[in-house]
Amino acid sequence: MMEEETSMLPLPEAFVDFLEANGLDPSIYSATDSIPRYIRLKPGCEAEIEEVESEMECKLEKVDWLPGFYSLPNNIHIANSKAYREGKIYGIDAASGAAVSALNISAGDHVLDLCAAPVLDRRIESELRTENYAFGTLHWLVSVSLMVGAKLCMMLDLLGDSGSVTAVDVSRHRLAACRTMLQKYESGDRCRLFVADGTAFSLVPIRDHTDSRSCESASMENFERFKEWASRRTWKERKKAAQARENAAVNQENQQPELIFYGKLSGVVGLSKNELLQTVCDSEILSLGYDKVLVDAECTHDGSIKHIQKFEHWGWRTLQRRVLDAERTDSLTVLQLKLLTNGFRLLKAGGFLIYSTCRIAGDRRFEKLALQRRKDSKDFAF
Numbered sequence: 209m210m211e212e213e214t215s216m217l218p219l220p221e222a223f224v225d226f227l228e229a230n231g232l233d234p235s236i237y238s239a240t241d242s243i244p245r246y247i248r249l250k251p252g253c254e255a256e257i258e259e260v261e262s263e264m265e266c267k268l269e270k271v272d273w274l275p276g277f278y279s280l281p282n283n284i285h286i287a288n289s290k291a292y293r294e295g296k297i298y299g300i301d302a303a304s305g306a307a308v309s310a311l312n313i314s315a316g317d318h319v320l321d322l323c324a325a326p327v328l329d330r331r332i333e334s335e336l337r338t339e340n341y342a343f344g345t346l347h348w349l350v351s352v353s354l355m356v357g358a359k360l361c362m363m364l365d366l367l368g369d370s371g372s373v374t375a376v377d378v379s380r381h382r383l384a385a386c387r388t389m390l391q392k393y394e395s396g397d398r399c400r401l402f403v404a405d406g407t408a409f410s411l412v413p414i415r416d417h418t419d420s421r422s423c424e425s426a427s428m429e430n431f432e433r434f435k436e437w438a439s440r441r442t443w444k445e446r447k448k449a450a451q452a453r454e455n456a457a458v459n460q461e462n463q464q465p466e467l468i469f470y471g472k473l474s475g476v477v478g479l480s481k482n483e484l485l486q487t488v489c490d491s492e493i494l495s496l497g498y499d500k501v502l503v504d505a506e507c508t509h510d511g512s513i514k515h516i517q518k519f520e521h522w523g524w525r526t527l528q529r530r531v532l533d534a535e536r537t538d539s540l541t542v543l544q545l546k547l548l549t550n551g552f553r554l555l556k557a558g559g560f561l562i563y564s565t566c567r568i569a570g571d572r573r574f575e576k577l578a579l580q581r582r583k584d585s586k587d588f589a590f
């Protein structure tokens with residue numbers, strides 16, 4: 209019944225023309241039942257797979273090409289399962305897993321995730337924007353949107369016991385949702401979260417920090433140093449953070465990244481603010497930059513079947529405006545190129561960058577959906 213309905217999707221003519229011109233069969237957007245759902249098992253929970261299967265009353269099919277991934281029928285809801293609540297599994301698309309897996313993260317890598325926060329359901333977005341919610345409410349809001357922070361969690365899982373992930377996003381409330389997920393999955397020890405413009409972000413990883421620098425010795429000095437992150441903050445600390453946010457908003461032009469979370473092994477503990485925000489010149493980035501960079505750029509999402517199906521409710525004219533409007537797609541292309549260029553600038557020599565997007569319409573400069581490029585010392589300009 210459902211299939212019959214969705215196969216009648218009244219895709220706008222211009223979109224159908226675009227798909228056909230690019231050899232894509234418009235009927236792919238009719239598929240609903242055939243698209244499986246995916247989960248990733250937290251490392252260390254492998255032995256519990258049968259328990260998860262019996263609780264969900266379905267067989268989890270191992271995805272051979274993506275370690276830790278399982279597919280399940282799309283009518284199974286994982287949000288209420290015990291395994292999800294206990295942080296043993298998280299929902300993540302296979303395509304997202306593929307982008308992270310292509311980074312080939314190994315222990316000790318310093319990774320930059322330049323557009324780290326997810327685009328959420330509009331209802332959740334508007335709640336988060338108020339920044340006036342209780343922690344429990346935020347947790348619930350984020351839980352109903354199952355894929356929040358999934359790429360970030362996966363990257364941190366792959367790191368193991370060394371290295372770091374620096375996650376950047378221009379949207380404060382969405383990045384705050386990622387912070388909640390890191391706390392839920394206890395994955396954030398090696399992570400820093402910065403609200404910043406990824407086209408201008410300039411901080412390199414903290415490579416030579418001493419994890420053991422004690423807060424005690426740090427506090428002997430005259431200036432303030434970062435102490436271990438506490439998720440439950442005192443009233444004074446919350447007030448100070450709110451003041452810092454206000455100042456950041458006032459000093460927009462000064463474009464300083466705002467640190468909204470750091471793990472105890474991220475290298476931040478013990479640093480002063482000046483040390484944290486220290487930048488290096490482009491030639492030094494060749495040795496001090498990131499080993500891996502993911503640019504999961506802002507896009508129109510027209511490559512996502514599930515996203516296009518949502519226009520059935522939002523109205524097809526909205527698709528015209530959001531996906532096909534030349535002015536919007538042009539400005540998006542400029543943004544994507546700037547993000548890509550800066551991500552590449554921040555790579556160290558020999559590092560890898562993955563560019564991923566679920567955009568297929570728009571400027572032909574981005575003909576490929578994923579771009580992988582190796583940087584060597586002579587190949588610095590993009």
Ligand SMILES: C[S@@+](CC[C@H](N)C(=O)[O-])C[C@H]1O[C@@H](n2cnc3c(N)ncnc32)[C@H](O)[C@@H]1O
Pocket residue numbers: 304322323324325326327355356357358359360376377378379382404405406407504505506507543
């Ligand atoms: C496709 S989403 C990223 C999805 C995310 N990586 C995930 O796995 O859920 C694109 C993100 O880019 C962010 N963004 C847009 N412009 C940006 C900019 N100039 N700098 C950094 N992030 C930006 C948006 O806020 C949005 O959260």
